[in-house]
Amino acid sequence: MAKLPLPVQQIIDQFGPTLHFPEPEGIVGRDEPDRVVETHCCFCGMQCGIKLLAKDNRVVGFEPWMEFPFNEGRLCPKGVQRYMQDNHPDRLTTPLLNKMGVGYVPSSWDDAMEHTVAEIQRIQATYGRDAFAMLSGVSLTNEKSYMVGKFARTALRTKNLDYNGRLCMVSAGAGNKKAFGLDRTSNNYTDLAHAEVIIVTGANVSETFPTLTYWLWQARDNGAKIIVVDPRMIPLARTADIHLDIRPGTDSALFGTILNYMVQHDMLDHAFIANHTSGFEETIAAVKDYTLEWGAEITGAKKEKIEAAAKLWGKASTSFLLHARGIEHHTKGVENVLSCINIVLASGRIGRPYCGYGTITGQGNGQGGREHGHKCDQLPGNRDIENPEHRQYIADVWGIDEKDLPGKGLSAYEIIEAIHRNEIKGLISICFNPLVSLPNNNYVREALEKLEFYVGIDFFMSETMRHCDVILPGSLHEEEEGTVTTAEGRVVRIRKVVEPPGQARADSDILMELARRLGAGDKFAFADSEAVFNELRVASKGGTADYYGITYEKIEKNMGVFWPCPDLDHPGTPRLWEDRKFKTPDGRAHFNPVQYHPSMDPTDDAYPVILTTGRVVSQYLSGTQTRRIGKLVQQFAQPFLEIHPMLADKLGIQQHEEVQVITKRGEATFPANIVETIREDTVFIPYHWPGRKSANQLTSGFLDPISKIPEFKVSACRLVPTGKIADVTKEAIDYKSV
Numbered sequence: 001m002a003k004l005p006l007p008v009q010q011i012i013d014q015f016g017p018t019l020h021f022p023e024p025e026g027i028v029g030r031d032e033p034d035r036v037v038e039t040h041c042c043f044c045g046m047q048c049g050i051k052l053l054a055k056d057n058r059v060v061g062f063e064p065w066m067e068f069p070f071n072e073g074r075l076c077p078k079g080v081q082r083y084m085q086d087n088h089p090d091r092l093t094t095p096l097l098n099k100m101g102v103g104y105v106p107s108s109w110d111d112a113m114e115h116t117v118a119e120i121q122r123i124q125a126t127y128g129r130d131a132f133a134m135l136s137g138v139s140l141t142n143e144k145s146y147m148v149g150k151f152a153r154t155a156l157r158t159k160n161l162d163y164n165g166r167l168c169m170v171s172a173g174a175g176n177k178k179a180f181g182l183d184r185t186s187n188n189y190t191d192l193a194h195a196e197v198i199i200v201t202g203a204n205v206s207e208t209f210p211t212l213t214y215w216l217w218q219a220r221d222n223g224a225k226i227i228v229v230d231p232r233m234i235p236l237a238r239t240a241d242i243h244l245d246i247r248p249g250t251d252s253a254l255f256g257t258i259l260n261y262m263v264q265h266d267m268l269d270h271a272f273i274a275n276h277t278s279g280f281e282e283t284i285a286a287v288k289d290y291t292l293e294w295g296a297e298i299t300g301a302k303k304e305k306i307e308a309a310a311k312l313w314g315k316a317s318t319s320f321l322l323h324a325r326g327i328e329h330h331t332k333g334v335e336n337v338l339s340c341i342n343i344v345l346a347s348g349r350i351g352r353p354y355c356g357y358g359t360i361t362g363q364g365n366g367q368g369g370r371e372h373g374h375k376c377d378q379l380p381g382n383r384d385i386e387n388p389e390h391r392q393y394i395a396d397v398w399g400i401d402e403k404d405l406p407g408k409g410l411s412a413y414e415i416i417e418a419i420h421r422n423e424i425k426g427l428i429s430i431c432f433n434p435l436v437s438l439p440n441n442n443y444v445r446e447a448l449e450k451l452e453f454y455v456g457i458d459f460f461m462s463e464t465m466r467h468c469d470v471i472l473p474g475s476l477h478e479e480e481e482g483t484v485t486t487a488e489g490r491v492v493r494i495r496k497v498v499e500p501p502g503q504a505r506a507d508s509d510i511l512m513e514l515a516r517r518l519g520a521g522d523k524f525a526f527a528d529s530e531a532v533f534n535e536l537r538v539a540s541k542g543g544t545a546d547y548y549g550i551t552y553e554k555i556e557k558n559m560g561v562f563w564p565c566p567d568l569d570h571p572g573t574p575r576l577w578e579d580r581k582f583k584t585p586d587g588r589a590h591f592n593p594v595q596y597h598p599s600m601d602p603t604d605d606a607y608p609v610i611l612t613t614g615r616v617v618s619q620y621l622s623g624t625q626t627r628r629i630g631k632l633v634q635q636f637a638q639p640f641l642e643i644h645p646m647l648a649d650k651l652g653i654q655q656h657e658e659v660q661v662i663t664k665r666g667e668a669t670f671p672a673n674i675v676e677t678i679r680e681d682t683v684f685i686p687y688h689w690p691g692r693k694s695a696n697q698l699t700s701g702f703l704d705p706i707s708k709i710p711e712f713k714v715s716a717c718r719l720v721p722t723g724k725i726a727d728v729t730k731e732a733i734d735y736k737s738v
């Protein structure tokens with residue numbers, strides 16, 4: 001057999017060439033496959049190519065898809081276990097109605113739909129159309145995302161539609177639009193391999209985008225210098241050339257200091273700045289006092305290291321800057337993003353081979369899902385819901401009067417606030433688990449309890465779904481045809497491998513049936529997902545996220561097409577800005593002045609420690625999916641409080657001692673994991689668990705004023721040791737009992 005690249009080879013060494021994993025308890029037997037389907041992983045934005053093995057109506061295993069150009073067969077621990085969800089005993093297989101005093105009882109689709117539609121109509125007739133809100137998610141394909149946007153605006157006719165990308169991509173999206181007029185990473189990731197200097201800030205790639213690490217290693221093998229900015233010494237930082245261990249919430253101070261250093265030492269691309277940008281003078285004026293000493297003082301990183309990083313960046317001939325949620329989950333998330341873009345523009349290193357910038361998209365379809373219309377302020381093609389021309393174009397595509405198209409609605413957390421104010425009385429959600437993933441979740445729970453009616457569409461009984469009046473069992477990634485757009489901006493095909501189990505239905509069928517019963521059936525007469533995609537292509541035509549030239553056939557032939565792709569002869573655009581025609585009104589890339597200011601929940605004597613939250617490699621988001629897969633639970637069964645030995649010593653905290661973490665919102669207890677890889681003034685908790693193990697009992701609902709993203713990355717806290725040593729040998733917390 002030909003030698004495979006790691007880690008596939010390791011997997012084969014361990015489990016044998018057929019890659020069938022041992023039976024996890026409670027999941028019915030696996031068998032030799034009768035077909036192999038080339039599709040993509042359902043989890044993160046890398047959307048790695050994977051072959052699913054199926055027999056009858058079950059997914060029984062997987063194989064690497066070596067030919068898919070981004071991951072070339074490589075997969076991470078979640079990718080190799082994802083197929084376990086398919087016939088999981090916890091799958092929702094019938095509609096459920098919540099009967100007072102009895103609990104959930106199975107119902108027919110007809111009864112569930114009839115009750116749902118009657119409640120939607122009652123609430124809208126009593127309190128107005130906008131009193132019924134919708135929350136959605138970007139694990140959904142482009143086709144489903146597009147349908148959700150159209151469903152909310154033409155069937156529910158509510159303005160209050162938003163999505164879980166509000167907790168994820170919106171700071172980057174807003175920053176990118178301000179600077180470039182378009183929201184996508186600038187290059188495909190293979191360009192990383194030949195960059196001379198790479199800055200990675202606020203992105204724990206080894207755990208959150210493991211297959212991207214390969215391209216960073218390629219770069220390192222080719223001699224690249226890697227600079228990692230993170231309050232923790234994350235795995236990538238251990239082999240980086242420079243690790244800037246900044247205090248959470250201080251990126252704009254760091255990048256402002258680097259910009260000022262570039263100005264002071266004339267490390268600028270004057271021709272690029274003069275010919276292709278605007279706003280440079282105001283932007284450098286805003287950071288003129290940001291000396292290395294000041295930068296070191298604010299960020300807590302060593303002055304010499306900041307200077308070394310500034311020199312490397314300033315002198316490079318090719319470079320990449322990547323960031324993720326570490327800089328974006330802040331009340332100044334957009335400013336942080338802009339401060340990064342400012343040093344990229346000052347260097348002029350964009351729109352050329354091996355020179356790029358980008359945010360790393362989080363969710364599976366975080367990229368496509370943020371373009372086609374389930375954001376509260378957006379219409380398909382990344383159009384603006386408040387722009388009269390954009391509204392008219394989409395109204396024409398949808399065959400409605402522009403006046404009937406709702407305006408800008410509330411963002412995800414603002415919808416929760418509006419429920420508290422009694423302005424929103426009913427909710428439908430699909431692909432979102434707000435009770436675990438929104439901040440300050442005691443407040444979120446109270447809101448869900450206040451709703452007069454709540455209907456949810458999911459394939460598992462998430463913690464949020466337990467607050468539903470009606471539960472509609474939906475479909476997994478591999479149960480419907482469609483497309484997603486990867487973090488690189490590559491539109492790829494998702495294949496239907498099996499039918500949804502039992503009475504569960506494809507998400508699209510559920511949306512279409514609800515639309516029909518709400519009187520909008522004519523707008524949802526789609527024969528199949530390709531018909532939805534073809535309408536999406538037209539709806540996106542002429543927008544900044546133009547998919548018009550992309551067809552199912554073209555995607556299959558080329559293993560993906562990069563947008564923008566404005567016409568059928570266009571090959572797609574793997575690298576943006578080579579033509580220097582930015583999508584801003586003046587056609588130039590915009591510098592934006594950014595000044596540092598503190599986070600909204602600063603430390604003080606009562607709450608002296610910074611709490612930051614994030615992820616671990618084997619769990620995914622709110623954990624609904626990965627906490628049900630035995631092998632992944634074994635790798636990380638419960639959340640720990642990461643704490644530095646000096647801080648632990650000061651507070652008298654022992655390894656694995658249960659520590660009470662208290663913020664202004666609430667308190668929760670976690671076993672300590674004492675590690676030298678975190679700053680002394682900061683503690684870290686992963687957020688994938690519900691109930692009393694949820695980190696979001698502690699976080700605040702402070703939002704970025706522009707993007708409305710919550711400040712997940714900075715909360716002031718106090719730590720109180722309890723004297724009790726946790727039993728960490730216990731395999732897992734039982735997700736059903738919390």
Ligand SMILES: Nc1nc2c(c(=O)[nH]1)N[C@H]1C(S)=C(S)[C@@H](COP(=O)(O)OP(=O)(O)OC[C@H]3O[C@@H](n4cnc5c(=O)[nH]c(N)nc54)[C@H](O)[C@@H]3O)O[C@H]1N2
Pocket residue numbers: 044045168201202203204205207208209229230231232234247248249250251324325326327361362363364612613614615616617618619620621622684713
């Ligand atoms: N295993 C796994 N992979 C995932 C996911 C998952 O849940 N699990 N989710 C996917 C999704 S939707 C997303 S959005 C991405 C998220 O991917 P990442 O953004 O990489 O993940 P996080 O752990 O949220 O945060 C990244 C890092 O930010 C650091 N950080 C905290 N505060 C600051 C700060 O102020 N400045 C800087 N520079 N760094 C800071 C944290 O220490 C952490 O290491 O991952 C995707 N991939």
Ligand SMILES: Nc1nc2c(c(=O)[nH]1)N[C@H]1C(S)=C(S)[C@@H](COP(=O)(O)OP(=O)(O)OC[C@H]3O[C@@H](n4cnc5c(=O)[nH]c(N)nc54)[C@H](O)[C@@H]3O)O[C@H]1N2
Pocket residue numbers: 137139140141164165167168169325329362363430431432433434436437438439457458459460462474475476477507613614615620621622623624625687695696699712
């Ligand atoms: N403290 C803290 N909180 C955070 C973060 C953090 O770093 N710290 N990160 C934030 C980020 S970046 C994100 S992206 C959010 C994510 O927050 P959520 O979107 O709430 O997380 P998910 O776990 O993806 O929830 C999606 C739900 O949809 C279901 N689902 C998945 N795919 C499909 C599908 O195809 N169809 C249907 N019908 N259902 C589906 C899953 O079973 C799950 O119940 O969390 C945010 N919350």
Ligand code: SF4
Pocket residue numbers: 041042043044045046047048074075076077078079080208209210211212
């Ligand atoms: S890196 Fe992301 S897309 Fe690839 S296998 Fe892992 S979770 Fe799936």
Ligand SMILES: [Mo]
Pocket residue numbers: 167168169362363
């Ligand atoms: Mo995310």
